[in-house]
Amino acid sequence: KPIVAIVGRPNTGKSSLFNAIAGEPISIVKDIPGVTRDRIYADCTWLNRDFTLIDTGGIEPESRDKLLVSMREQAEIAIETADVIIFLTDVRTGVTDADDRVADMLRRAKKPVVLAVNKVDSFTKFQNDIYEFYNLACGDPIPVSAASRLGIGDLLEAVEAYFPQVEESEAEEDERPKVALIGKPNVGKSSIINRLLGENRVIVSDIAGTTRDAIDTVVVHDGQEYVFIDTAGIRRKSKIHEDIERYSIIRTVTAVERADVVLLVIDASEGVTEQDAKIAGVAHEKGKGILVVVNKWDLVEKTDKTMKEFTDKIKNTLSFMSYAEFLFVSAETGQRMNKLFEMIDMIRSSQTLRIRTGVLNEIITEATVLKQPPSDKGHRLKIFYASQVAVKPPTFVFFVNSKELMHFSYQRYLENRIREAFGFRGTMLRFFIRERQ
Ligand code: GDP
Secondary structure (H helix, E strand, O other): OOEEEEEEOOOOOHHHHHHHHHOOOOOOOOOOOOOOOOOOEEEEEEOOEEEEEEEOOOOOOOOHHHHHHHHHHHHHHHHHHOOEEEEEEEOOOOOOHHHHHHHHHHHHHOOOEEEEEEOOOOHHHHHHHHHHHHHHOOOOOEEOEOOOOEOHHHHHHHHHOOOOOHHHHHHOOOOOOEEEEEOOOOOOHHHHHHHHHHHOEEEOOOOOOOOOHHHOEEEEEOOEEEEEOOHHHHHOOOOOOOOOHHHHHHHHHHHHHOOOEEEEEEEOOOOOOHHHHHHHHHHHHOOOEEEEEEEOHHHOOOOOOHHHHHHHHHHHHOHHHOOOEEEEOOOOOOOOOOHHHHHHHHHHHHHHOOOOHHHHHHHHHHHHHHOOOOEEOOEEOOEEEEEEEEOOOOEEEEEEOOHHHOOHHHHHHHHHHHHHHHOOOOOOOEEEEEEOO
C-alpha cells in the first residue's frame, strides 16, 4: 500500500485536510490511550486504491528558528517514509519563507510532490492568488478547501498518478516472510538486526525496485530467505528524530504496513511503558502477527519466576493483544537469538493458516457440546455454521440465529477452542457474527 504524507507549516490546515481525506476515524483499538485521539495515520481508499495517509506535523513551534527546524524534520520524515508527498500551503498567507525552504528540500529529494494550496473556499475570489505558488517549482498548485471539502478529488487524482501500477505491486507479492522490528528508541532494535546480520548470510539485492525495497534486508537462515523491512533506518548510526514520539509512530506505521510478523522489542531493564503500548497498538490494529522480544535479558537479575513475572506484567499493559508470543533474548550475548526464526515461522504460518469449513464446524459443534451456548428468555444461541473467509489475520464468519446471544465471553471461549484445535499462535483471530433466520 502506498504511503502519502502531508507536509506543511502550522496553520495551513494539515489536520483538516487529513480529516477531509480520511473521513471519520474508525479504530478497532479502543483501549489504547492516545492512539486514536491524536490521529497520525489513517488507512484510506480512493477510487478503489488503498493508501496510508500520514500527518507529519504536530509540533507547534513558537519562534521562527524553531519553525524552520520543525519544517526540516517534517520534510525529512516525509521524504524518508512516503511514496508521495502532499505539500500544503495557504492561499491567505501566500508563499512564505518557510514554504520556500521546504520546497527546496522536497525538490532535492526527488520524491513525487503534489503541491496543494489550501483555504481556497471560493475559486473566483482567489483565482489570481494561486499563480504565485508556481514560484515554488513543485508543479501545478492544486487549489483545495479542506474545511469545505473542495478540490479533494482533484488533489487525490494528482496523488494517485504517482502510485505504482497495481500489476507492479502484485508482482512484488512474494512468498518470503516479511518481518518488521518496532519499538521505542534504545530498546536494542539495531543491536538485534546487527546480530542477525552477523550470524546469517545477507543477500544484497541488485534489482532496482521501488525506493523502499532498497532499505529492506534479505537474510538467509537455514536455507530460507527472510525480508527484514525498512532496516536501513534502524541500522544507521544517526537515528534522526526517533526520540520524537510522533516520528517513532510514523516509522512504525510504515514498517508494519508490509510485514507479516512484527517483532515488538522491549527493554527488559526498563520494563514495559505506555509508549510501548502505543507502538504495539499500530501492529495490532493492522492485524499482524506479533512476537514480543524482551531484549537486554542479560541485565536482569533472575530467579525461576522472573520470566513469568515479566510476561504477566507485559500482558497486563498490552492487554489488547493477549495472543502475542514472547521471547527473552540478549542481543549483547546472543542468548536465544537463533530461536527468533523458529518463532517467526510459527507465527507466520498461523497468520496464513486456512481451516477447511468441515473441520472448523466439527470443532465448533464439539465446543457447543462441551459448553452450552448462552440463552436469554428461553432463546438459545444457535450457530448454524462458520467459515474462514480470510487470512492475515485469520478471519471467521459465524452464522447464528441471534447476534445478541453471542455474548463476549462465549465468543472468547470459541476463539480459544479454535486456537487450541488448530494451533493459532501470535496472531489475532477476527470474528464476524451474522444473523440468519
Ligand atoms: P535502538 O534504538 O532500538 O536501535 O537501540 P540500539 O540497538 O541502538 O541499543 C541501545 C543501547 O542498548 C546500546 O547502547 C546497545 O549497546 C544496548 N543494548 C542493546 N541490546 C542489548 C542487550 O541485549 N544487552 C545489553 N546489556 N545492552 C544492549
